[in-house]
Amino acid sequence: MTADPPPATGRLTFAEMTVDDLDDMAALLGDPVVMRYYPRPKIRAEALDWIRWNEGLYRGHGFGLWVLRSRATGEFVGDCGLTPQPVDGVMEVEVGYHLRTGMQGRGFATEAAAACRDHARDRLGVDRLVAIIHPDNTPSQRVAERIGLSFERATTSESGDPVHVYAARLA
Template structure:
């Protein structure tokens, strides 16, 4: 069994495996959950997504992790640290995407907070970002709750995206 990367009061975050395809498909095939993304994903695209994460774990020591209820091991979503190239600069993004059944429980904020702390305390990151669609108000609220502020609007992926950021001054 995959050991947990991060643990919070209610959540366990662990590395993805190819056995997580069905879990991720509950998000990736849900048009409402994917409304702020280019579109839903097929099973083949989901497998490629997992392979990308497995590569990130090897290359960077991080990536998006599966988020589960710590007690029941119920799949809730994914959250983690993703390298992004924004306006010519390499950045580290805190990304999060949860299954609809998990919305409204504070799981994204709890998981994103753990990822923020891991990035700063364990990986030595001084700056973190989140890239958020302008109308994705729940994601904006999560970014704000973990201490991020809106920095700017950029054009990427063929659309306007908000860059939220947090700089560690310690």
Template sequence: MPIPGPTERLAFREMTADDLDDMAAMLGDPEVMRYYPAPKTREEAGSWIEWNQRLYREYGHGLWLLTLRDTGEFAGNCGLTPQKVGNDIHIEVGYQLPARLHGQGLATEAATACRDFARDVLGLDQLIAIINPNNVPSQRVAEKIDLTFERMADVHGRQCRIYAGPIG
């Protein structure tokens, strides 16, 4: 199954059960998850990996695990997931990095690679990003990959900012 090619600093690959320790640490970190309802438990992190494995099988994409190219160190996840907003299903570009890697432009680098993959490999012409209204850093990433604020919407019982844009 195709995945985004490496960027200057990052490599992408499918998640596996062997990634549970890293994913549980990141998804369980209150700083990383401050814009989510709550940090995830180890069991929920395992379900996160299983969800992405299902997405790979069903859609050919999901959130991919990120590693730093120079060290192979875990660097989070980024990818493309189907998300229901209102009555419609859209493909969302999503990204999460461990707190120690925040503020280095890595989320933008990963999201740009996923946007280009969505356009060039999957043939998509639009993406969205679903972002907590208080998550200004994530909003900046969306804007840097040419998504613009479109509207507020209820997503999974929370009011979120929907960023969208053509990628063709």
């Protein structure tokens, strides 16, 4: 299965995540600000597990979370992509994003998520896209709304935490 990432946007490039990205991913996923809506920041070994999980997604599904870099400088920005996620017993395709603290608030998440939405629709044939968001994470909710997802319902995650599901039909 091919796992071609979305094409570059005006400011960002997408690439498959590899172990070469471990330092950047460990810093991103270990940042308490980035991970404030997760149970806790991830340690380096968990960041490696995150990379391995995405490598498996590329092979098994043809998509996953991709590393985001600045098109102008090559600087690491974060990750963004598509993952299969169970929601109330149904497997959905979720768009997700994590940006370095210093890269937040500049429209990068919206730019990357919109590219992933278009890639899901145009290249992967995904007809429904969701974002599973912590109820207090208003910046992430705004990104979901900006790319055309609407609040659908409040539910609980697989781990029992409250989440809001934003969704849109793409077809």
